[in-house]
Amino acid sequence: MPSSYLNFRFHFLNEEGKKQSIIPLNGRADGESGLRLTEYAIPIEDIVHVYRHQEKLAVILKPYLALPKNLAVNVLPETSALLIEVADGFAFNVKSAIDQHLSRLHIAQARMRWEAEGKGKLFRTITCPVCEATTDTTAIFSEYIYCHYCTTIFNQYRQLLLKSEQYNICPRCNYYGRLQMYPEVRFFWLPKEKEFSFGENYICDTCAGRTYDETIWRNALYLVGLPFTLYLKYMMSKEQDPILTEMAQANRLAQDGNMVEADVLYSAMLLRNANHPGLLYNYGLAWLHNNEPKKAFNYLSRVLELCYNYEPAREILEIYKDTEIIRN
Numbered sequence: 001m002p003s004s005y006l007n008f009r010f011h012f013l014n015e016e017g018k019k020q021s022i023i024p025l026n027g028r029a030d031g032e033s034g035l036r037l038t039e040y041a042i043p044i045e046d047i048v049h050v051y052r053h054q055e056k057l058a059v060i061l062k063p064y065l066a067l068p069k070n071l072a073v074n075v076l077p078e079t080s081a082l083l084i085e086v087a088d089g090f091a092f093n094v095k096s097a098i099d100q101h102l103s104r105l106h107i108a109q110a111r112m113r114w115e116a117e118g119k120g121k122l123f124r125t126i127t128c129p130v131c132e133a134t135t136d137t138t139a140i141f142s143e144y145i146y147c148h149y150c151t152t153i154f155n156q157y158r159q160l161l162l163k164s165e166q167y168n169i170c171p172r173c174n175y176y177g178r179l180q181m182y183p184e185v186r187f188f189w190l191p192k193e194k195e196f197s198f199g200e201n202y203i204c205d206t207c208a209g210r211t212y213d214e215t216i217w218r219n220a221l222y223l224v225g226l227p228f229t230l231y232l233k234y235m236m237s238k239e240q241d242p243i244l245t246e247m248a249q250a251n252r253l254a255q256d257g258n259m260v261e262a263d264v265l266y267s268a269m270l271l272r273n274a275n276h277p278g279l280l281y282n283y284g285l286a287w288l289h290n291n292e293p294k295k296a297f298n299y300l301s302r303v304l305e306l307c308y309n310y311e312p313a314r315e316i317l318e319i320y321k322d323t324e325i326i327r328n
């Protein structure tokens, strides 16, 4: 059952990700007051969306809210977002608790709309097996359902798409792939090029492969960076979903404009699994990047037949829906 309330500890972060207090503050998410940060409550209907990256949450609020001064000072400049770091490893639970309440609010509004049209009896919902947020499935008859809140794909029996806890849309290249936390170390000193940087990126195997190729020879000149680059190679080679073995390579070929070879790999994966929304999405995106919008449209439409509310495919089709080629 969805949790009715959750107490947690957190820090406000500034736009550089720095904690704004030494001691963690108290927070609470519940159905009555919404999201409470210290003594200030943000009603659930004032929250637009919550994004999570590891233990950090970006809470996007409706713009132009009249917030209490102590809360308003923590809103990131030029945005309506609060950035917090949740303590004790609770970030997933806090986001899920907010999403459960937020989705229930949206569901209640959707139910009213269906009832106003005299179709209340048709109203159906499903609860996400990962975050327990609720999705309106009244108009969804596809095999799979996409959770708008935690971005997982599951079927009508609430079974997750195979390995979808590891695979998702890459924030860097927008392809569907296995996402991992990769170190990115650039430490080289050439006559005309100086660079030292260290960071971590939550990216797909394809993007990690590109970073590896870009940094290996330079880091090799300065051995400090080399162990990190080799570790990156090890991470990439870790066991992958056997159905999607060629995914990282196919995406790389497509992104580099080599669609002839990418086509062979995508086709091979499709032979093993014809009904994989993520794979078909990549195939469509690859054709789009290689100037074949008609083929792209066909694959992206197929994605929606399998997963009617898959937002990544919907967003692309929305952008291109009025173009000549797709209409013809």
Ligand SMILES: [Zn+2]
Pocket: 128, 129, 130, 131, 132, 133, 147, 148, 149, 150, 151, 152
């Ligand atoms: Zn979910």
Ligand SMILES: [Zn+2]
Pocket: 170, 171, 172, 173, 174, 175, 177, 203, 204, 205, 206, 207, 208
């Ligand atoms: Zn990527």
